Amino acid sequence: MGSWRQTTWTGSRSSPAKGLPQTDFPKDVAAMANSGGGVIVFGVRESQKAATERVDVGELTEAYERSLRSAAITAITPPVFRLNVHRLGDEGNRAVVVEVPASVDGPHLIYKNDYFAAPVRNDSDTVWMKERQIEAMYRARFEERRHATEALDSLYDEAAAGRDSDKRAWLIAVAHPRIPRSRDRLTREDARSVLTKTMGLALTYAGRAGIHPLENVDRNNPRPGLRRWVAVNTATGERSVWRRRG
Incomplete structure (x- = not known):
């Protein structure tokens, strides 16, 4: 995989399924697809870009899993297909891993109202591509x-x-x-x-x-x-x- 991101997540209690397209999730998925693929880990608390502890993310329902895949399709252009979502751990220590596949359809764009931009991973950060980078990807x-x-x-x-x-x-x-x-x-x-x-x-x-x-x-x-x-x-x-x- 080309890049990865760790983050805490408490399931539908903090990020309702219908609100996923407005979160950073589509941006991170698009950035990883533009960077050769990657992994997003939900259930790890971080400080200064370093993992510090595990956090239980709660139950990952099938409906929420479908919402994750849907956000990668409806909030990104071109869509990012074939997300692999894995449930890890037992109750009280559950985590979720989302694998973002490599893509040859880049640049994948994120739209915000009338504006769009192409995110890309830079080490542990997500940044926006410059015009020449977008041109090169096309x-x-x-x-x-x-x-x-x-x-x-x-x-x-x-x-x-x-x-x-x-x-x-x-x-x-x-x-x-x-x-x-x-x-x-x-x-x-x-x-x-x-x-x-x-x-x-x-x-x-x-x-x-x-x-x-x-x-x-x-x-x-x-x-x-x-x-x-x-x-x-x-x-x-x-x-x-x-x-x-x-």
């Missing part, structure tokens, strides 16, 4: 989108190459993550887990009524490829080759 956003489109087009061309589309119909789908979850290569076990979960999702959404290409690959023994793992096609017989996954 440039980075547009460059990322251009590179993402080029990467997707390249993946599609690679996947479509060599397919006899003049003789039969092909469904070709590719995807490219905008924010990689890990810089390390997936292990074989990780790749096997991804393929297994993907198969389960396919059956959940499509049911058993049709043909599922993922049923015709060796999901349990993926092979290493160039910056990827490859599930080898197993539909090789005359009766099944038509439904193969390339």
Whole structure:
């Protein structure tokens, strides 16, 4: 994570759910999203920017958790999605941790009446970006989108190459993550887990009524490829080759 913030919070007694957009919460979320992600800890009293003691935050209800996520969407432009909210500790010693993900959609702006500004983290403080910083973030956003489109087009061309589309119909789908979850290569076990979960999702959404290409690959023994793992096609017989996954 790029940054963090600790603060005390007493649940809905001090910050009603409907008033969250007017608190510092959206500003801190936007600042962390603009700074590579971060963590907000509710339930720690601080002095001179240093944690001094734990403070019970009270019960975090599902409604309040929804309000936290809603504030990150309605009070920030572009919205910040995928907040992870964690409850920690037992009664009398409860804390809440909010994980703010990294974002490629910056700068995330906060609007106050007719004015807007872009917050960013500076060590343990939240400050406002200067014009040149905002300009640089917009440039980075547009460059990322251009590179993402080029990467997707390249993946599609690679996947479509060599397919006899003049003789039969092909469904070709590719995807490219905008924010990689890990810089390390997936292990074989990780790749096997991804393929297994993907198969389960396919059956959940499509049911058993049709043909599922993922049923015709060796999901349990993926092979290493160039910056990827490859599930080898197993539909090789005359009766099944038509439904193969390339």
